[in-house]
Amino acid sequence: MILTKEQQAILDGEKGEVLAKVMKTMVMYGDAFGAEKLVPITSKYNHLVTSFGLKVMSPVYDLMQTLLDAGVASGQKFSVDPRPLDKNVPASFLQNFVFNKFMYTKQDFYEKQLAELGLLDENAFSCTCYMDEMGNKPEKGEVLSWAESSAVVYANSVLGARCNRNSGIIDIMGSIVGYVPYFGLLTDEGRRTTWIVRVNTTKKPEAQLLGSAIGMQVMEDVPYVVGLDKWLGTELDDAACSYLKDFGAATASNGAVGLYHIANLTPEAVELGESLIAEGAREYVIDDAELERVQREYPVMWKNPDATPKLCFVGCPHLSLEQLKDWTDKIEASLAANGKKKVTVPTVLTAAPKVLEAFRATEYATRLTATGVVTSYICPLMYMNNPLCKKMPVITSSNKLRTYTSARYYTDAEILSAITGGKNA
Amino acid sequence: MKLFQGRVITPGEVTAEAVVTTQGFNTLASLQMALQFGDKEVKCGDQNNPELHGKPLIGRALCLPQTIGSTTGGLVLYCACAMKKNPACLLFSGPIDSLAAAGAVLADVWVDGVSMPVVDSLGEEFLSYVKDGMKVTVRDGGIVEVE
Numbered sequence: 001m002i003l004t005k006e007q008q009a010i011l012d013g014e015k016g017e018v019l020a021k022v023m024k025t026m027v028m029y030g031d032a033f034g035a036e037k038l039v040p041i042t043s044k045y046n047h048l049v050t051s052f053g054l055k056v057m058s059p060v061y062d063l064m065q066t067l068l069d070a071g072v073a074s075g076q077k078f079s080v081d082p083r084p085l086d087k088n089v090p091a092s093f094l095q096n097f098v099f100n101k102f103m104y105t106k107q108d109f110y111e112k113q114l115a116e117l118g119l120l121d122e123n124a125f126s127c128t129c130y131m132d133e134m135g136n137k138p139e140k141g142e143v144l145s146w147a148e149s150s151a152v153v154y155a156n157s158v159l160g161a162r163c164n165r166n167s168g169i170i171d172i173m174g175s176i177v178g179y180v181p182y183f184g185l186l187t188d189e190g191r192r193t194t195w196i197v198r199v200n201t202t203k204k205p206e207a208q209l210l211g212s213a214i215g216m217q218v219m220e221d222v223p224y225v226v227g228l229d230k231w232l233g234t235e236l237d238d239a240a241c242s243y244l245k246d247f248g249a250a251t252a253s254n255g256a257v258g259l260y261h262i263a264n265l266t267p268e269a270v271e272l273g274e275s276l277i278a279e280g281a282r283e284y285v286i287d288d289a290e291l292e293r294v295q296r297e298y299p300v301m302w303k304n305p306d307a308t309p310k311l312c313f314v315g316c317p318h319l320s321l322e323q324l325k326d327w328t329d330k331i332e333a334s335l336a337a338n339g340k341k342k343v344t345v346p347t348v349l350t351a352a353p354k355v356l357e358a359f360r361a362t363e364y365a366t367r368l369t370a371t372g373v374v375t376s377y378i379c380p381l382m383y384m385n386n387p388l389c390k391k392m393p394v395i396t397s398s399n400k401l402r403t404y405t406s407a408r409y410y411t412d413a414e415i416l417s418a419i420t421g422g423k424n425a
Numbered sequence: 426m427k428l429f430q431g432r433v434i435t436p437g438e439v440t441a442e443a444v445v446t447t448q449g450f451n452t453l454a455s456l457q458m459a460l461q462f463g464d465k466e467v468k469c470g471d472q473n474n475p476e477l478h479g480k481p482l483i484g485r486a487l488c489l490p491q492t493i494g495s496t497t498g499g500l501v502l503y504c505a506c507a508m509k510k511n512p513a514c515l516l517f518s519g520p521i522d523s524l525a526a527a528g529a530v531l532a533d534v535w536v537d538g539v540s541m542p543v544v545d546s547l548g549e550e551f552l553s554y555v556k557d558g559m560k561v562t563v564r565d566g567g568i569v570e571v572e
Contacts, residue, residue, distance in 0.1 A: 025534045032434050032526040032545075049496045056461040059507030060500055063535060103461070147496040167499025167527030184523065219449055220491060220522055256449065256493040256522060301472050385457060403473060403494065404454050 001030055001181070002037055010177065018070035022173045029170060030181025038179035039186065042143045043161065045120065045136045046078035046175040047129045049147035049168040052382050053107030054084075061106055063169065064113045067176065074175040077118045079129035079136045081148055082318065082350070083107075084382030088374050090311060090346045095388050103386060117172065125377060126352030127151055128245065128318040130159065133354040140267055143186060145174030149258075150249035150317045150400065156259040158236065158244050160267035162186045165220075165258040185258050191222065191268065192278045193261060199227035200287045206411045207243045208399040210286065211250025213294045217284050220256040224277055229264040238322040240265065246398075249317045253400040301406035307393040312343075312419050313380040313407065315350030316398035324351055324359045324375070328368040334420035335371060342372035344421040345395070353377045381405060426572040429551045433567045434521055435533040437542030440562040441486040441513035443555050443571070446476045449493030452501050452524065455482070460501070460510060467510050486561035487512040490552060492525040502528025506539045514563050517545035518552035544569060 003011065011027065013020040026038065050060060067073060084104055091099065115122075120136070127150055129136035138144055140160035146152050147166045155161040164184045166174065174180040184190040195218045199205060205228075214223050232240045244262070251257035261269040261276055268276060314327065327349055335341060349368070351359065356375055359365055368375065384394060384405035394407040395418060402409040410418065454471035458464070459482075466481035492498055502525065505511040511532070515525060521543070529543040542563045555561065555571050562570040 021534055025530055028530040028534065029523075029526055032521055032530065033523070050500060054461065056457075056508075057500070057504055059504045059536075062507075149494070149496045152496065165496055165523045167524045167531075168497045169500045169503065169531055170527045171496075219493065253494055256491070256524075299472050385461070387458070387462060403451070406472070 001027055001035055007038055007179065016070055016072070018066060019072045022072065022176050025170070025173050026177055026179065026181060030183060033181065033183035035181035035183040037182050039143055039182045041076065041145050041174060041178055041180060043138045046074065046076050046171060047136060047146040047148055047151055048078050048080040048171050051081035051125055051379065052084045053104050053110035055103060055105045058106065060169065061110055061113060064117065068113065068116055072176055073117045074172065076175045077120045078175065079120050079124040079126065079134060080114060081125065081127050082377055082379035083125045084379050086376045086378040088376050089348050089378050089383060090374070098386055098388060123353040126318050127379070128352050130154055131320060131352055131355055133321065133358050134352050143180065145171055145180050147171035149252035150245070153248040153252045153258055153260070154245055156185055157248055157261065157266050158241060165256065191259060191276070193222040193224035193276050194278050194281050195221050195223040196277060196281050196283045197223045197225045198283065198285045199225060200285055201291065202288055204231040205286070205291060207246040208250040208397060209291050209295055209411065211247040212254040212399045213286055213291060214284070215251035215253070215255025215257050218255060218257060220258070222259045222261070223257065224261045224263065224269065226263045228262050232262070232265060234264045236265065238320065242320045242323050245317055245320070250399040253403045295409070298402060298409055300408060302393050302408060303391055309345045309393050309395045309418060311392065311394045312345045312347040312415060313350065313394065313396045313398065313401060314347065314415060316380045316396065316401045318355065319349055319351040321355050321358050324349060324355070325362070325364045328364045330416055331371050331373060331420060332367060334416050334422060338421045340421045343419045345419045347373045347419045348378070348380070349373055349375050350378055350380055351375065426570060427554055429547045429569045429571065431516070431544040431547040431567040431569060434526060434543040434545055435529045435541065436565070437514070437540040438564055439513045439540070439542055440560065441484060443488050443557060443559040443561045444477065444480055444482060444485040445488045445552070445555055445557050446474055447490065447552055448474060448476065449491050450474070450487070450489045451494035452492050452498035452528070453495040456501050456505055460505060460508065467505070482512050483510050484513050486514050486516060488516045488552060488555045488561070490518050491522045496524060498524035499527030499531060503531040503536070506532035506536045506541055509539060511539065511541050514542040514544070516547055516551070516561065516563070516569055518547050518549055519545065521545040
């Protein structure tokens with residue numbers, strides 16, 4: 001890798017041993033991909049994936065403290081993934097004991113570290129930092145040092161920013177030195193596609209199911225999706241952006257997708273069209289039967305597959321304001337149709353703190369509360385990452401949550417029926 | 426016995442028993458619960474990976490095509506190394522992915538006293554040849570011996 005004089009000086013230790021190690025990390029990271037240079041980060045804000053003060057992650061907090069003690073914190077402020085705990089979310093006495101006394105004992109300590117390292121503000125905790133309400137929305141072409149797979153794939157695909165699928169810690173180290181290695185999704189070549197995905201379904205495909213199918217098929221490659229504009233239209237409006245948020249999260253967690261193009265919809269597909277498709281690109285056709293196969297083959301991890309659901313999470317990644325309103329309408333209508341007033345399964349809708357604040361300012365909030373549904377800023381994944389939840393029959397419409405936990409996946413329609421006492425509940 | 430030539434990501438020499446996945450290795454799903462709840466064998470917790478689910482990973486030569494999933498993957502791998510609960514080595518059939526590379530580099534630069542050699546680009550034949558329980562030796566220069 002060819003470094004500038006300034007970068008070489010940092011690597012040589014002229015600005016201290018710790019900063020030299022940070023630079024060494026970024027150079028070695030780039031060398032693994034044949035990167036020939038480091039390029040400046042141009043986004044206003046960064047986004048970190050590590051939001052949780054898990055006792056087991058002590059080596060991470062030790063490393064953060066090393067950075068703080070050396071005075072090398074980044075000047076670039078950042079948002080971070082959701083908090084793992086919220087008293088509003090139903091939990092047993094035992095769960096609360098495990099969360100507070102065993103698992104997340106480092107939460108307060110780590111949040112103080114985050115504040116010192118440059119956290120935007122105390123509400124900057126969400127995997128959907130790019131929501132208008134959250135204010136960390138990069139521009140097309142900006143170079144990022146973000147982590148959080150769902151945010152990276154959204155920033156690349158829907159916003160047209162440029163970011164590799166960086167790991168936690170690499171995210172902040174890039175920001176500290178102000179540079180990231182130039183490879184992969186930062187390059188024009190790395191943003192070309194090697195898969196053409198043809199969506200031939202007879203109805204609008206479930207976002208998180210379609211994303212799962214594509215992620216499992218293409219893994220880390222860049223898919224070019226044809227036929228989805230038939231269902232989403234050709235404008236990146238609220239509905240399309242919410243759909244792509246959920247779709248992308250599933251491609252990234254069920255596979256390792258960092259960028260997708262949707263023909264006639266996402267910015268680079270609109271601008272460059274099929275010239276994005278590399279020679280010899282493979283093809284994957286998705287029809288109704290293929291989506292049914294994918295859903296059917298998800299393993300059921302519940303001890304008793306016929307158990308009655310004890311909890312439902314919707315909102316991984318966090319819901320948009322429009323999605324919160326939409327769920328409110330649907331839950332109310334479905335409860336009324338089923339002759340019920342309250343949801344029959346404890347249900348939590350999760351969204352970013354500032355999205356929830358905006359939601360609470362609408363008349364929808366009172367209506368949703370009346371159905372018995374709880375809203376939270378929590379990370380459902382962090383809530384469920386413990387052996388107690390493994391035994392708990394939790395349902396979700398998040399394919400990311402399904403992938404990492406024992407939660408069972410259902411489509412939005414199936415979830416709606418299940419929580420409102422419908423026929424298929 | 427068969428030799429494979431790969432590319433060194435992080436150096437080191439080690440001999441260990443192979444554990445093999447032909448599908449992507451989801452680092453968070455595989456390691457987090459085991460690390461969090463003190464599983465001494467660090468058994469793989471990824472329910473979506475039938476080849477590895479429930480198998481011990483600590484001290485094993487983990488043979489894989491790539492890692493997938495959450496971008497916490499690299500720091501989870503880093504933590505596993507810092508806690509000395511890591512695989513003995515990571516051996517990739519194809520080019521390494523960004524999350525695994527991050528974990529390998531972070532461990533190499535920031536963790537003292539732990540060696541986890543990482544070699545990539547060993548070729549498709551490597552992953553079809555190596556089987557669970559085989560003895561794998563990583564030598565200098567990215568040479569991997571399987572017997």
